[in-house]
Amino acid sequence: MTRQEGRARLLIGEHDRIKRIAQRYDRPPARVIVGAQDAVREVSHAVVNDSYGAPVPDVLDVAAALALVDRARKDAVSDHELAELDLIAAALGAGQSWQWIGEQLGYETVAAARSARSRYKILYARWARFLDDRALVIEVDGQQVTIERMQP
Amino acid sequence: MRDEYQRVERLQERYAKPWRHILGSPEAVREVADAATTTNEVSRHHLEVPLPTVADLDDALSLVADARNKAMLYLNIAELDLVEAARFAGQSWQWIGERLGYATSSAERSAKARHQALRAKFPGHETGAFTLDISEVRS
Numbered sequence: 285m286t287r288q289e290g291r292a293r294l295l296i297g298e299h300d301r302i303k304r305i306a307q308r309y310d311r312p313p314a315r316v317i318v319g320a321q322d323a324v325r326e327v328s329h330a331v332v333n334d335s336y337g338a339p340v341p342d343v344l345d346v347a348a349a350l351a352l353v354d355r356a357r358k359d360a361v362s363d364h365e366l367a368e369l370d371l372i373a374a375a376l377g378a379g380q381s382w383q384w385i386g387e388q389l390g391y392e393t394v395a396a397a398r399s400a401r402s403r404y405k406i407l408y409a410r411w412a413r414f415l416d417d418r419a420l421v422i423e424v425d426g427q428q429v430t431i432e433r434m435q436p
Numbered sequence: 437m438r439d440e441y442q443r444v445e446r447l448q449e450r451y452a453k454p455w456r457h458i459l460g461s462p463e464a465v466r467e468v469a470d471a472a473t474t475t476n477e478v479s480r481h482h483l484e485v486p487l488p489t490v491a492d493l494d495d496a497l498s499l500v501a502d503a504r505n506k507a508m509l510y511l512n513i514a515e516l517d518l519v520e521a522a523r524f525a526g527q528s529w530q531w532i533g534e535r536l537g538y539a540t541s542s543a544e545r546s547a548k549a550r551h552q553a554l555r556a557k558f559p560g561h562e563t564g565a566f567t568l569d570i571s572e573v574r575s
Contacts, residue, residue, distance in 0.1 A: 313455035321511075328514035331521035333567040342569040343525050346518055350535035353515045360507040364462070367469035368500050374472040375493045388497035420472045423487035430475065 298355050301348040308345065311337050320356040321363075324349050366414070369407040372400065374420045377431030405436040440502050443495040450486055461503040462510070468496035516554040517563055519547070524566045 298320065306317040309326045315337075317323050327349035329335035375385050386396025389403065408415075420431040438446075440461060447464040451471065458464050471492075474485045488496075515536075522532050529551075533543025536550065 314457065324511065324514050324518070328517045331566050331568060332517055332563050333565070340567055340569045341521070342571075343522070343527065346522050346525065346527075346568070347531075347535050350515075350518050350522065350532065351537065353511065353518070354537050356514075357508070357511050360462075360511060363466060364500075364504055364507060367466050367496075367503075370469040370472055371465070371493060371496050371500070374469075374488060375490075375497060378490050378493060380490065380493070385497060388494055390498070390501045418473050419475045421475045421487065422472055422493070423489045428487055 298352060301352055304348055305345060305352075308339055320352040320359050324352050324356040365407055366411055369404070369411055369415075370418070370420065372404050372407070373433045374422050374431060376434050377420055377429065378422055378424050401436070408436045438495075440499060443499055447492065447495055447499075450492065453484055456483075460506055461499040462507040465496050465499050465503040468492050512554055513558060513561060516551070516558060516561065519551050519554070520563055521566045521568055525568050525570045 302317065302320060302323050305323040305327060309315065309323075309330070310317055315322075315326065317326060326335060326338060327341050327345050330338040330341045331346065372385055372389075375388075382397035382400050386398075386400030387393060389396075389400055391399040415433060418433070420433060422429055422431065444458070444461055444464045447468065448458045451464070451467040452458045456467065458467055468488050471485045472488045474480050474483070479485070480487075486492075519532055519536075522535075528544070529547045530544040532551075533545075533547030534540060536543075536547060538546040
């Protein structure tokens with residue numbers, strides 16, 4: 285088995301596990317399982333009886349959720365970085381300064397602008413290929429504004 | 437200066453809906469970012485997604501670091517609960533280790549070590565009783 289075949293098999297396995305958990309635990313509209321993070325959270329809450337309306341988990345659910353922990357961790361990092369990138373781009377579009385953004389992100393005042401700009405550059409480089417259809421829209425002074433994402 | 441709790445609470449009031457739960461900073465940050473990228477007016481109207489304001493961006497950006505830490509913390513606690521639930525159901529450390537993706541030869545040892553590390557990280561975490569259907573335990 286080549287590395288690519290191994291990866292493909294792993295992805296199919298992840299997809300099947302998420303699908304299995306979704307089929308049992310989906311309670312729309314409040315609970316809809318769309319990824320590994322949702323699947324792990326739902327089963328882990330259900331095993332400690334902390335999820336209203338969820339089925340009683342069986343060992344196969346626990347096995348599927350355990351196998352998704354690593355994927356959920358990776359997805360959490362990706363989701364978080366994309367959200368951070370979008371928020372910085374939206375703040376720039378709203379006319380906020382790098383200094384303001386850096387301070388909101390928790391950087392020290394003296395290095396805030398530089399750190400924020402550097403963080404944006406790193407995130408942009410990492411996610412540039414996913415940004416084509418991710419325009420931004422926000423409200424500034426009561427008006428809806430569509431923002432073109434600034435290149436670092 | 438408002439604290440994290442107040443910022444999450446404010447974003448909850450603006451963004452949470454019966455079909456959109458905001459339990460803490462990870463969801464709050466994601467909701468504001470998702471709202472900023474919801475450019476389709478029909479979707480925005482249908483899903484009742486508000487337009488993010490500068491005040492929302494202020495709150496969400498301030499929650500970024502907290503959200504990053506909490507997202508990992510929630511997943512670590514979920515992993516701990518799942519591992520202990522599996523043990524409660526009678527599964528072996530080897531079985532748990534293989535599900536967690538460790539190599540077969542070291543699965544038992546790695547799973548035990550991981551559990552010990554998680555227990556050390558959350559010494560006060562009590563799961564109490566587990567709710568599990570163990571009528572069809574399969575290995």
